[in-house]
Every structure is written in structure tokens, then in C-alpha cells.
Amino acid sequence: MDTEQNNQIKFSLPVDEEKIKFFRIGAVIILVAIIGFFTYKIFTPSSNSNSQTPQTNTKSAAKPQPTPIPTPKPTLPPISSSTDLEAEIEKATPADFSPDYKILRDEVSKF
């Protein structure tokens, strides 16, 4: 009788142990799935990467602007061996920019 009982214990798992075995297999499957998911995410290049600079060229300011009329560039006489250099260097003075600033400020005053 004792031998029969021992055989039953030896060859048939109790219910608790079966549950634990089921849980372990489930845990391994979940773990493999999680590892697979993270591995996929890490090694797949994302379009929304943090290292990219923000895209700033939006279409909000896309109204067509009138093309400015091209102004002729100031032409200065060519320098030759007979040129009076002292006189010519006096001509190489940059123009006064004040009128431009005034025009811009007038534009602001209309705001």
C-alpha cells in the first residue's frame, strides 16, 4: 500500500506544481516578447529622433512677397597706373545707412 502511494506521488504532479510550471512558461514567453520589443525599438531608426533639430520651416509665413526691384550696384572707376590713389581712396567711403533705418522704423509706426 505504501509503495502504491509512493508511485502515485512520484509519477503524478500535484496541481500546485503544474500551476507553477505553467506560470514559469508564461513568464519566459512574456520576457522573450519584452526583450524582442525593446530590441526592435532600439535598433529600428525612428523618424521622431530626439537628436534631430526641430523643423521650423512651416507654411504659416508662406504669403507671396513682392519681389524687390533690383537696384544697380555702385560702380567705381577701375584702378590703373595713372589713377590718383589719394583721391580714389576718399571715394571708397561707405554710404550712410540712416535712411534705411528710418524707413524700417516708419514701417513699425504703422503697426
Next chain:
Amino acid sequence: MKKLCLILFLILSLYTLYSIPPTIFARVTPEDIVNAKKGAYETRVKNYSPANQQKLTTLASAIAEVNKKRCEDLEQVMLYQAAILDEYQGRKGGVETEAIKDARYWLTFAHEAIDYQKARIYIFDLNGESNIKNDANNLISSLQTQLNYARSTAIKSQSFISKAVSGGGSQKIVDPNTIQGGD
């Protein structure tokens, strides 16, 4: 129990690895600053009325146009100054005197300052729609200061070339930082 702890540790490690963004060791370039300013501007201007948005767009275009045109004018002046200095040096048999060396130093300095100014991008620093005039005037002031600085370097260069051409003695090289208006 030990296995469970190990599994939890692995899961947490993977989560940390994925969730924390990688540290990027890169220096901040002028382009980054401009992009950041543009980003801030685009975000704020969205809350402005369409009319004010249009005014700001028009003014920004005008400021960029003034900067471009004036820098191109200054470049022409610098090329002319360079031609004069080259001609003068040629007449002296190609010898580079102290005065010519000083003049060339300032010529190069001015040319670089103008190139730098030409590459500048002006973006509004907006502080609310009620302050739109102040913000616009601040940007114009910024343009004025920086463009005038570029102009002053051209005038400085001209004065050194003028002294060299008129046979003036050698000038002591002036520290570029002593010119007002630069940044």
C-alpha cells in the same frame, strides 16, 4: 525568488535603456541658436492675429533685404579699397611696408566683419502681441548696431589705406575689440 528578481532587474534595465534619451555631446553651433530662435518665434507668432503675423513677416523681409543690400554695398567698397592698396603696393615695387601691412590687416578684418554681418539672420524675439512695436524696434536696433559696426570697420580700413597711400608713417595695430558696436 532569485530568478524572479533577476527577470525584474532585466526588464527594468531594458526599460531604462530605452526610455532615457542618449546624451549627445555636441557643441552648440550658430545654426542651433538660429533654429532655437526660429522655433520660439514660430511657436509664439501662431497666437498673433493674422494681420500682425503678416506685418511681422513683411518687416522681417525688409530687414533682411536692407542687411543684404547694405552688406553687398560694403563688399564693393572693400573690393575697391583692396584694388587701391594693391595698386599702391605695385607702384612701390611690391614691397610691403609697415603701413601697407597695417592697412591690409584692417582691410581683411573689415572684409571678414562684413561677411559675418551678411550671414546674420534676424528673427524677432516676441514678448506678446501688445509689445509688437517694441519687439520690432528692438530688432531694427539690433540690425542698426551690427550693420553700423560692419560699416565702421570699412571706414577704419579706409583710413589706414589713406594714410599708407598718402605716405604716412606706420600705424600701431589697434585691438579689434576697441571698435564699438561689435559682439
